[in-house]
Amino acid sequence: MQIPHDRxxxxxxxxxxxxxxxxxxxxxxxxxxxxxxxxxxxxxxxxKTIDGKRVIEKQINDTLLIKxxxxxxxxESKFEYCRDKNSKRWILNGQFVNYYPSGKIQIKGSxxxxxxxxxxxxxxxxxxxSEFEEYVIDSSYYWGEIVxxxxxYKDGKIEENKNNHYFDLISFQDTILxxxxxxxxxxxxxxxxxxxxxxxxxxxxKYYRLKSGGKIDTIRCNSFDEVIxxxxxxxxxxxxxxxxxxxxxxDSYKITPYYFRLNFFVDDK
Numbered sequence: 550m551q552i553p554h555d556r557x558x559x560x561x562x563x564x565x566x567x568x569x570x571x572x573x574x575x576x577x578x579x580x581x582x583x584x585x586x587x588x589x590x591x592x593x594x595x596x597k598t599i600d601g602k603r604v605i606e607k608q609i610n611d612t613l614l615i616k617x618x619x620x621x622x623x624x625e626s627k628f629e630y631c632r633d634k635n636s637k638r639w640i641l642n643g644q645f646v647n648y649y650p651s652g653k654i655q656i657k658g659s660x661x662x663x664x665x666x667x668x669x670x671x672x673x674x675x676x677x678x679s680e681f682e683e684y685v686i687d688s689s690y691y692w693g694e695i696v697x698x699x700x701x702y703k704d705g706k707i708e709e710n711k712n713n714h715y716f717d718l719i720s721f722q723d724t725i726l727x728x729x730x731x732x733x734x735x736x737x738x739x740x741x742x743x744x745x746x747x748x749x750x751x752x753x754x755k756y757y758r759l760k761s762g763g764k765i766d767t768i769r770c771n772s773f774d775e776v777i778x779x780x781x782x783x784x785x786x787x788x789x790x791x792x793x794x795x796x797x798x799x800d801s802y803k804i805t806p807y808y809f810r811l812n813f814f815v816d817d818k
Contacts, residue, residue: 595613602625603615604617612643614629615630623650624648625648626646626647627644627645627646628646628660629642633662640660642660642661642662651674655671655674656670656671657669661686664684665682666684666694679701680699681700693804695806696803715738716736716793717735718733718734718735718809720732720813721734724813724815725813725815726817728780731779731782731787731789733777733779733811735748736775741795741805742797744796745769746793746795747794748770748777748793749767749768749794750766750767750781751764751791752790753790753791765791786814788810792807
């Protein structure tokens with residue numbers, strides 16, 4: 550993803566980073582959520598000001614409604630925390646809205662179990678949409694949030710549109726001799742992120758879940774068109790499976806994995 554350099558887009562990038570800071574700013578509570586004393590102290594602040602800007606408005610069942618302000622004068626953001634039934638921790642869940650000092654919406658989206666999900670919108674101070682991102686989540690939450698589509702706007706019109714990209718996977722030989730490397734080519738077409746890709750070979754299923762106790766061979770690639778040599782196989786029929794991970798180092802929690810399968814035969818003659 551290209552990093553925009555205009556004034557409004559720079560502010561949008563700053564606010565994307567602020568989302569991460571919001572998560573980190575409550576990390577103390579998350580780490581101590583199993584400590585009943587710390588939890589009760591935190592919940593006792595409902596309706597009170599924290600650090601001169603944050604207010605925990607109220608608790609509805611297992612959900613905390615929280616807002617940040619610009620020095621208690623203007624609303625900066627609103628978001629929700631809910632108690633995870635399994636870990637008993639408080640995690641971001643529900644709608645997230647961030648505002649400019651003028652009161653206009655700057656960012657709007659939703660969290661699901663601590664990761665972004667669905668449509669996220671980023672606006673300029675003039676109220677025009679600047680960027681759009683669609684997030685999806687794998688069924689196991691193993692990889693967290695995955696960007697499925699990214700759109701950049703200029704003056705209200707689409708300037709750049711990247712959908713979930715495609716890849717080419719080509720094996721040079723379907724049959725190899727034992728001790729001979731199995732060679733295949735991976736090429737990402739129109740990658741979502743410009744930073745790089747990993748080839749992770751392992752017993753993954755189509756939902757990116759690794760088989761219990763399974764091992765991963767990870768190959769870091771310097772380009773989006775790589776020839777891979779692989780020698781960890783057995784005689785006879787082999788099924789090579791794994792995922793291709795495209796990532797953004799500037800926003801490292803954003804990745805896009807792609808599931809793949811290759812079949813080949815190893816002959817000992």
